[in-house]
Amino acid sequence: MYPLLSKTIQQLQWKPFNNSERKNTLQPFVDFIQQKVKDKKQININFICTHNSRRSHLSQVWAQVAASYFGIENVVCYSGGTEETALYPKVAETLSNQGFNIFKINETNNPLYAIKYSDNSLPIIGFSKKYDNPFNPVSNFAAIMTCSQADEGCPFIAGAEKRIPITFEDPKISDNTLMQNEIYAQRSLQIATEMFYVFSKIKK
DSSP states (O other), rough: OOOHHHHHEEEEOOOOOOOOHHHHHHHHHHHHHHHHTTTTEEOOOOEEEESSSSSHHHHHHHHHHHHHHOOOOSSSEEEESSSSSOOOOHHHHHHHHHTEEEHHHHOOOOOEEESSSSSSSSOOOOOOTTOOOOTSSSSEEEEEOOOOHHHHHHEEEETTTEEEOOOOOOOGGGGSSSHHHHHHHHHHHHHHHHHHHHTTTTTO
């Protein structure tokens, strides 16, 4: 992994991870992945939020990196929303500041990003889409609901094998304020810590 990203990861506090309430929230996700590993099956994970612009992308990226870091194979992470908007530029900027190499592939109202965590890894593809977009899996996946609005607004996710609410506070509350950089960095690191905790619990 890139040196700056490795440094960011070293600063995460997934071990020890002492928040018992969040451990309980994360345990069904651990159980889903562990069962797939045990059964030697593909692990498809779709992180879902309302606009697929902030939290769902951060979760997708950090979960994919955590799987790679801990050597958990056959993990493919996706993201989607209940509606399509665009990946918010501050998310890409925040991930870049934390060590990712990010390329904007096109200039549209909904840009396509290639997000790399090492020179020889496949890029994570970031763009806003509905959760049932053809880019995403149609069956045998875990739907991780990263915001309460999407969780409440989507009582049924077609094709999801498991639906798991793991919600995060929206960093959007800091947009156009002096705290924006700090809040986005904090939320990214919180999500990273929890994704690393989850994958650290998986027995290969």
